[in-house]
Amino acid sequence: MGLRRYLVSKTAWYLGALLVAVVLNFLLPRLIPGNPVDVIVSQLGRGGMSSEAQAAIYQQFLEQFGLDKPLWDQFWIYVTHALQGNLGLSFSFYPTPVSDLISQSLPFTLVLQIPAIILGWIIGNLLGAVAAYKGGSWDKSVFTTSLVFNSMPYYCLSIILLYGLAVVLGWFPPGGAYSLGNSPEWSWDFFSDALQYWWLPFLSLLLINIGGQAVGMRSMAIYELGSDYVNYSRSLGIGDRKMTGYIFRNAMLPQITGLALSIGTMVGGALITELVFNYPGMGTLLFSAISANDYPIVQAVTLIITVAVLVANYLVEVLYGFIDPRIRAAKSGEK
C-alpha cells in the first residue's frame, strides 16, 4: 500500500512540475515588453535578411503563436504543437524546422551525458565509501581530490583538459565531434572516428560527476560508521565484509535521491562543456541560437532539457520507491 501511495504522490508532483515548467517556458518569453515577434523580426532585419523572408517569418509566427488570440488560446496552440513535435521554424537556418536541428544534435548530447552520469555515480559512490571506511591517508587524498573536482565548474576542467591533453600534448583532437569531411552516419568508420573526439568531453564530465558523488557518499558513510547499529554489530563480532555491505546499502539510499536532485545540475554543466569542446550537441546548439537570437530554438532546447531532466528525476524516484523497504512498509502517509 505504501508503495502505491508513494508512486501516486510522486507522479502527481512531477506532473505538477512539468506543467509549471511548460507554463514558464511559454510565459517567460512573452514577458518581453512589446510584441516579441516585432522585436525579433526587427533584430533579424538588421542581420541583412531580405524583407520577403522577414514578412514570411512574421506571418508564420503570427500563425504559429496565434498572437492576436487571448493568452489562454495561445498556450493551447503552443502545447498541442509541442506534443505533435512541431517546435516551429528556426530563424537563423530559415526555413529548417527546429525539430530537425534538434534531432541532429540530441544524439551527441545523449552519448556524452548518459554514460558520464551513470558511470560517475557508480564510481563516485564506491570511491566515497572506500574513503570513509579506510580513513587515514586514503580518505584524505580521495576526499581532497574529489572536493577539488566537485567544486571545479564543469567548463573549467574542460578548458584545462582541452588545453593540456589536446592542444599541448596532442593526445586527443582539439574539439569537434568527428573529423572534417566525415559526416554522421551509421558506419563503423564514423563511429571509430567519433570515438576519439568523444573521450575528452566524456572524461571531463565523468571526473566531475565522480567527485561530486564521492564527496556526498563519504560523508554519508562516515555518518553510518558512527551509528549505533554499527557499534553494536561490531561488538557482536560481525565481520568487516558484512559490515561494509550494511553500511554501503544504508548510505546508498540518500545518494539515490541525491542523484535525482543533481541530474539537473549535471545536464546544465554538460551543456557548457559541449560549448568548450565545440561538440555539436544541445549545448552548442543553444549557444549558437542565443547568439543569433534564434528564439524558437532556445525555447525548444530549454523545453527538451526540462522534460528530459524531469523524466530522469521521476524514474530515479520511482526506482527509489522500489529499493527503500521503508516505503513498502509504510502503512500510513509519512512525510
Place this chain on the structure above:
Amino acid sequence: MTNIQSNAVVAETEGPVAPVEPETPKAKARPAWRSLNFGPRLWVSVGIILVITLLAFVGPLFYPYGPDQKVGSIYDSPSAEHILGTENFGYDVIAVLMASTRNSLINGLLAGTLATFIGVLIGILAGYVGGWLEEALMGITNIVLAIPAIVILILISISLQSTNIPFLKGIAGLALVIGITSWPWTARAVRAQASSVATREHIDVAKLSGARTPGILVFDVLPYLASYVVMAWVLQLASAILAESTLSMLGLGVSGTNSLGMQLHWALAFQAVATGAWWAFLPPTIVLTLISFGFLYLQSSLDEVFNPRLRRGKKKNLAAAAKRREEAARKLAEQGDAVGVAA
C-alpha cells in the same frame, strides 16, 4: 544538534572530569567561539578567499593598467611589462582579471545573500508554522527544485536582455535573477531544521509568555539555525558566482562589463584555446576554480566545526586528549587519597 554551543561543550568534556580547584581570577572564561574546533582546513579556505578578495579589491589600486586601457593587440604574449600578456581586445589580462573577479564577487554576494534570505524565510515559515502553509510552500519548493535552474536562468535572462529598464540590465539585475532562482535548496534544508526546533520546549515558553510569531521566528528559532544558515550562505555565494559565469559564457551576461565568465566567453569566441594563448583563459579558469573550491572547502570545514559527528579524531589530538584524561584521573586519585588521609 543545531546548537553550536552545546556541541562545543560536548566536544570539550571527555573522560572523567576532575573537580576543578577554584582558580585565581587571573583569566576570564574562554569565549564561546574559542571552544569551536577550527581545523586547518578552515584556515586554508579562509586564506584562499581572502587572497582572491584582496586581488579583486585592493589589487587594482596598485596595478598600473586599467581594465579599459588598450595596451596591445590581440593575444600579445606575456612580457615583462604585461606579465600575463593581453587578451583579445588588447587589454592587459591582469587588469581585466582583477576587475572581473571584483564583479563576480559582488554579483555572488548580492545573489547569494538574496537566495539565502528567500530560502531561510520560506524554510523557516514552512517548518515553524506547518500545516497547509508548509504543504504549499514545500510544494512550490519541490517544483522549482525539479526544474533545472539553468533553464529558468536562460529564459529569464533572455527576456531581461530586451528590457529597457537600466537597473535590470546591469549586474544587479543578473544578481536578482540568480537570487530568485536558487533558493530552493536552502529552503528545504532550513525547513527540516526549523520544524525540529519548533517542537522544543522553549518555543512553548515563548508562546505562553505572549510572544508573537514573527518575534518567535527571529529570536527563538533563527538562532538555533544559525550554523545552517551560515553554511547555506557560503554555498549560495559559490553557486551564485558559478551561475553568473555559466550565463556569461553562454553569452547572456551583462554586456560591456567584466566578469570571469565573460572573460572565458571572449577567450572561447576568439579561439584562445586552439591558438594556445593560455594567458587569456587559464587565469579566469584558475580564479573561478579557486573561488569555488575555497567556498566549498570552507563550507565542509564549517560543517565539521558545527557537526562533530563528521569530525575524525586526529592522532595528535587523540594523544593530547588521552594525556588530559590521564592527568584528570591522576588528580582525582590524588584527591581521593587526600580525602582518605583526612578521614
